[in-house]
Amino acid sequence: xxxxxxxxxxxxxxxxxxxxxxxxxxxxxxxxxxxxxxxxxxxxxxxxxxxxxxxxxxxxxxxxxxxxxxxxxxxxxxxxxxxxxxxxxxxxxxxxxxxxxxxxxxxxxxxxxxxxxxxxxxxxxxxxxxxxxxxxxxxxxxxxxxxxxxxxxxxxxxxxxxxxxxxxxxxxxxxxxxxxxxxxxxxxxxxxxxxxxxxxxxxxxxxxxxxxxxxxxxxxxxxxxxxxxxxxxxxxxxxxxxxxxxxxxxxxxxxxxxxxxxxxxxxxxxxxxxxxxxxxxxxxxxxxxxxxxxxxxxxxxxxxxxxxxxxxxxxxxxxxxxxxxxxxxxxxxxxxxxxxxxxxxxxxxxxxxxxxxxxxxxxxxxxxxxxxxxxxxxxxx
Amino acid sequence: xxxxxxxxxxxxxxxxxxxxxxxxxxxxxxxxxxxxxxxxxxxxxxxxxxxxxxxxxxxxxxxxxxxxxxxxxxxxxxxxxxxxxxxxxxxxxxxxxxxxxxxxxxxxxxxxxxxxxxxxxxxxxxxxxxxxxxxxxxxxxxxxxxxxxxxxxxxxxxxxxxxxxxxxxxxxxxxxxxxxxxxxxxxxxxxxxxxxxxxxxxxxxxxxxxxxxxxxxxxxxxxxxxxxxxxxxxxxxxxxxxxxxxxxxxxxxxxxxxxxxxxxxxxxxxxxxxxxxxxxxxxxxxxxxx
Numbered sequence: 001x002x003x004x005x006x007x008x009x010x011x012x013x014x015x016x017x018x019x020x021x022x023x024x025x026x027x028x029x030x031x032x033x034x035x036x037x038x039x040x041x042x043x044x045x046x047x048x049x050x051x052x053x054x055x056x057x058x059x060x061x062x063x064x065x066x067x068x069x070x071x072x073x074x075x076x077x078x079x080x081x082x083x084x085x086x087x088x089x090x091x092x093x094x095x096x097x098x099x100x101x102x103x104x105x106x107x108x109x110x111x112x113x114x115x116x117x118x119x120x121x122x123x124x125x126x127x128x129x130x131x132x133x134x135x136x137x138x139x140x141x142x143x144x145x146x147x148x149x150x151x152x153x154x155x156x157x158x159x160x161x162x163x164x165x166x167x168x169x170x171x172x173x174x175x176x177x178x179x180x181x182x183x184x185x186x187x188x189x190x191x192x193x194x195x196x197x198x199x200x201x202x203x204x205x206x207x208x209x210x211x212x213x214x215x216x217x218x219x220x221x222x223x224x225x226x227x228x229x230x231x232x233x234x235x236x237x238x239x240x241x242x243x244x245x246x247x248x249x250x251x252x253x254x255x256x257x258x259x260x261x262x263x264x265x266x267x268x269x270x271x272x273x274x275x276x277x278x279x280x281x282x283x284x285x286x287x288x289x290x291x292x293x294x295x296x297x298x299x300x301x302x303x304x305x306x307x308x309x310x311x312x313x314x315x316x317x318x319x320x321x322x323x324x325x326x327x328x329x330x331x332x333x334x335x336x337x338x339x340x341x342x343x344x345x346x347x348x349x350x351x352x353x354x355x356x357x358x359x360x361x362x363x364x365x366x367x368x369x370x371x372x373x374x375x376x377x378x379x380x381x
Numbered sequence: 382x383x384x385x386x387x388x389x390x391x392x393x394x395x396x397x398x399x400x401x402x403x404x405x406x407x408x409x410x411x412x413x414x415x416x417x418x419x420x421x422x423x424x425x426x427x428x429x430x431x432x433x434x435x436x437x438x439x440x441x442x443x444x445x446x447x448x449x450x451x452x453x454x455x456x457x458x459x460x461x462x463x464x465x466x467x468x469x470x471x472x473x474x475x476x477x478x479x480x481x482x483x484x485x486x487x488x489x490x491x492x493x494x495x496x497x498x499x500x501x502x503x504x505x506x507x508x509x510x511x512x513x514x515x516x517x518x519x520x521x522x523x524x525x526x527x528x529x530x531x532x533x534x535x536x537x538x539x540x541x542x543x544x545x546x547x548x549x550x551x552x553x554x555x556x557x558x559x560x561x562x563x564x565x566x567x568x569x570x571x572x573x574x575x576x577x578x579x580x581x582x583x584x585x586x587x588x589x590x591x592x593x594x595x596x597x598x599x600x601x602x603x604x605x606x607x608x609x610x611x612x613x614x615x616x617x618x619x620x621x622x623x624x625x626x627x628x629x630x631x632x633x634x635x636x637x638x639x640x641x642x643x644x645x646x647x648x649x650x651x652x653x654x655x656x657x658x659x660x661x662x663x664x665x666x667x668x669x670x671x
Contacts (some may be wrong), residue, residue: 030490033601034498068603162644189644193593193603194592196395198521199388199635219500219595226509226593230521231387249500256509 020059021308023301024079024109026090026100031066032193036243036293037092042286043297044089046278051305059303061085065096070211071104072096078108086308087112087318089300092293094118094164110319111171112304114296115265117242118168120307124344130322130336132300133265133292134348136165139241140173142350143213146364147237148180150375153210157186158236159200159224160215161342169215169241174277185209192220197227205233213235216244228378236376246353248289254358255381259374261354265331266292267362269370270351272332288346299331350356383517388635396631397528398586402604403611403623404535405582411555411618413468415477419599420608421651424450427454427584428600431591434502436457443503443592444526450588451581453645458580459567462471462573485601493598501596523667527589534623538578542620551575555618561629583608610654616667631651648665 020055025044028037044060051058063075072091079085080103087110091097104111105126112122113129117136122129147153155161156177160166166189174184185207188200201224204212212235214224221244228238238260245262265274268279268290277318278298282290304318307325311317323344327334336344352364354373361371402424407583409417417423432452434441441449465484469477542548552573553561562568587606594600611630615622630650637649657665 030493030498030599033595034493034599035500035597038498065594157403158558159643188638188642190638191644191647192564193600193642195590196391196631196635197638198391199384202384203639219597222500222502222595223593227521229509231519232511249502253504254503255504290602338669 006204010226021056021305021309021313022059022083022085023243023305024061024063024076024083024085024088024090024309025301026063026065026072026075026088026094026096028092029062029064031068032219033067033093033217035249036247036291037067039291039294040090040092040297041114042282042288043114043290043294044301045287046281046294047298047301047305050302054306055303056309063090064093064116067093067096069099073102074251074378076100076103076107076109076111076270080104081107083107086311086313086315087304089114089297089304092116094121094168097121098164101126101194104128104306108315108319110304110315110322111298112322114300115293116165118164118304119172119342121151122342125343127343128319130344130346132296132331132334132346132348134301134350135342135345136169136241137172137176138348138350139169139263140213142352142364143239143241143261144173144180144211146261146263146352146373147239149364150373151210151236153182153236155185155207156182156190156207156211156213157204157207158184158213159188159190159197159204159208160241161192161215161217162189163192165243166215167218173213173241182211190220192217194220195223197224198231199306201227201233202231205231210236211239213239215241218244218247218249218293220254221245221247221250225260229256234377234380238377242292242293247291251355251358252358257355258358259354259356259372259377261352261363261373262360263350263352264292264360265296265348266295266352267351267368269362269367271334272330273328274330275350278330295330299327299329302329303327303334324342325358366374384529384639385636386457386516386518388639389632390514390518390521390526392574392632393630394524394528395519395635397531397591398627399607399611399631400585400624400627401531401534401589402608403615403627404538404620405579405586406608407612407615407620408575408582409579411614411620412551413466413470413572415470416474417466417480417576417579418481418605419461419476419488419601419603420579421603422488422599423458423580424583424604425452425492425585425596425598426457426488427587428591428594428596429496430454430502430584431588432503432596435505435591437505443505443515443588444523447585447588450584452549455577455581455583457577459573459577459582461580462576466576467561467572479645485605488596489601492670496598498598503591503596506591521593521630522594527593530585534582538582538620547571547574565654610650614654614657614666616664619664619666622664622666 065072240262434446632659
C-alpha cells in the first residue's frame with residue numbers, strides 16, 4: 001500500500017502531463033504603456049487556449065509592472081522565489097526588461113522577452129535571457145535601408161522619447177547613417193508626456209532634413225505627426241520606429257498618418273505559418289486589430305510553455321532546450337542564436353510598412369510586399 | 382528669428398492652459414490649505430466628459446462642451462468637498478494628502494474600468510489646422526481658441542473674486558478662516574464653492590486640451606506635477622501668481638526645447654523653480670504668512 005502510494009506521488013510529481021507548468025508573466029497592465037501591454041496580454045491568452053488544446057496543463061502567474069523597472073524587478077523576485085515558476089515571459093518595455101534580465105540570471109530563471117527593443121538586453125552575455133523580437137539596431141537599419149532604396153536622402157533629423165527605447169534606437173540609427181553618408185542635422189529627445197513639440201519641430205523644419213526619424217510610444221506618435229503638419233515640416237519621408245507608429249489608433253488618424261513609413265516585427269498579412277489565422281482569431285475574440293506585440297507574445301508563450309513541459313518543469317533543462325530548439329510559427333522561423341555580440345537572440349526578419357489608404361501595407365522586403373511604396377512624402381494638404 | 386517667435390508664441394499659448402490648471406489648484410489651497418493631489422485626475426475626468434460629449438450622438442464640439450463640463454465639474458468638486466475633504470480640514474496634513482491621493486487613484490481606476498486604458502484621440506476638423514501670421518510663424522487654431530477661452534475665464538474669475546460678495550467671502554476665508562467665521566461667513570459653504578470652482582477650472586482645462594492632446598486614464602499625473610510647480614512658483618494661494626507661473630512655465634519649456642534640448646526642458650523648468658524658491662521662498666507673488 002505504502003509502496004503504491006509512493007509510486008503515485010512519484011508519478012504525480014514527475015509526470016509533466018499532470019503537473020501544471022507554472023509560467024510567470026510580467027507585463028504592463030496598467031500605466032501609460034497599458035494600451036500596448038493589452039496586446040501582449042491578449043496574445044498570451046490566445047496562446048493559453050492553444051496550449052490547453054495541446055494538452056499542456058498551464059498555470060500562469062500574472063504580474064503588472066505598470067511600466068516601472070523597480071516594480072518589474074520586485075515582480076521577478078516574487079515569481080522566482082515565491083511562486084517558483086519554470087520560466088517567465090515579459091516584461092514589455094525596454095527599461096523593465098533590462099532591469100529584470102539581471103535578476104533572471106541571478107535566480108537562474110529562463111526569461112523570454114517578447115517585444116523589448118534595447119540591444120544591450122541580450123548583449124550582456126546572460127545565459128538565461130532570451131529575446132523573440134529583433135532589437136533596436138534592426139529597427140534603425142531596416143528603415144534607413146528602405147529610405148535609401150526608395151530615394152537619395154542626404155540629411156536626417158531625429159526626434160525621440162528620452163527613454164531606453166528611444167535613445168537606444170536612435171543611437172544605433174545615428175551610427176548606421178554615419179556609415180551610409182547621411183548627415184544628421186538635428187538630434188532632439190523629449191520627455192514622455194509632453195504636450196507641445198511645436199518649437200522642437202519648427203527648429204527641425206528650419207534645418208530642412210530629407211528624412212525625419214521618430215521613436216515614440218502610442219500617444220506621442222499622433223501628436224508629433226499632428227504638430228509636424230501644423231508647423232509644415234515636409235521631409236521626403238517620415239520614418240517611425242515601431243511602437244506608437246504601428247498601432248491601429250495611429251492608422252485611424254488618416255489626415256496625419258497617411259504615407260508614414262514604419263518598421264514592424266509582424267504584419268497581419270505576412271505569410272508566416274499561422275499568422276493570418278492568428279489575426280482572424282484575435283479580431284474575433286477581442287474585437288481589435290492585433291499589433292506585432294500580440295504576435296510576439298503569443299509565439300513567446302507557446303515556445304516557453306512547450307519547452308517547459310518537455311523539460312519536465314526544470315529551469316536549467318528548459319534553458320538548455322530553449323537554446324537548442326528551433327521553431328516555425330506566427331513569427332516565422334525562431335532560433336535563439338549568438339551573433340554580432342548578441343546572446344540567445346532570435347535573428348528576426350523586420351518588415352517595413354507604409355500606411356496607404358488607412359491600412360498598413362508591407363512595402364519591404366519585396367518578397368513580403370503587398371503594395372508599392374509612396375515616395376517622396378506628398379505635400380501636406 | 383522665425384523659430385524664436387514660433388516657440389515664444391506656442392509657449393504663451395500652451396502656458397495659458399497651464400495657468401488655468403494652476404489657478405484651480407491655488408484657489409483650493411488658498412481657501413482650504415489642503416494640497417489637492419487629485420487635481421490632475423479631476424482634469425482627466427474633465428477630458429473624459431468632453432470625450433463623451435464629443436462621441437455621443439450630439440457630437441458636441443470640445444470647446445462648446447466647456448459649457449457642460451464647467452457646471453458638471455463644479456458639482457463634482459462640491460460633492461468631493463462636502464463628502465470627503467470637509468471631514469479632514471482639521472486633520473494633520475499627511476491625512477489630507479493621503480485622502481486626495483486616494484480619491485485620485487479611485488478616479489483614474491474607475492475611468493480605466495469604464496473606458497479601458499486605450500488612448501482616446503479627439504479628431505475635430507480643426508485639430509491640426511493652423512494659420513500663418515507671417516514670417517514663417519504659424520499658430521495652431523485649437524491652441525489659440527483654448528487660449529482665448531482661458532483668458533475669458535480668468536478675467537471672469539478675477540471679477541468674481543474681487544467684486545462679488547461671494548468672491549469677497551472666499552477671499553476672506555482664504556485670508557483667515559477663523560476671523561471670517563466670526564464675521565458671519567459660512568466657511569464650510571465657501572470651501573465647497575472654492576473646491577467646486579477649482580475642479581471646474583481643472584475640468585475646463587481638460588476640455589480645452591482634449592482636441593490637441595490624447596486622453597488616457599493615467600494622464601492626470603503629468604498635470605498634477607505641473608500644477609504644483611506652477612502654483613508654488615507663483616506663490617501658494619495667489620491667483621495672479623498662478624497665471625504668471627503658468628505662462629512662465631509654458632515659455633520656459635518652449636524656449637529651452639529649442640535653444641538647449643527638448644530632452645532637458647523639464648530640467649530647465651525645475652532649475653528655474655529652484656532658483657525662484659531660493660531667492661523668493663514664498664513664490665513670485667506669494668506673501669509669506671506666519
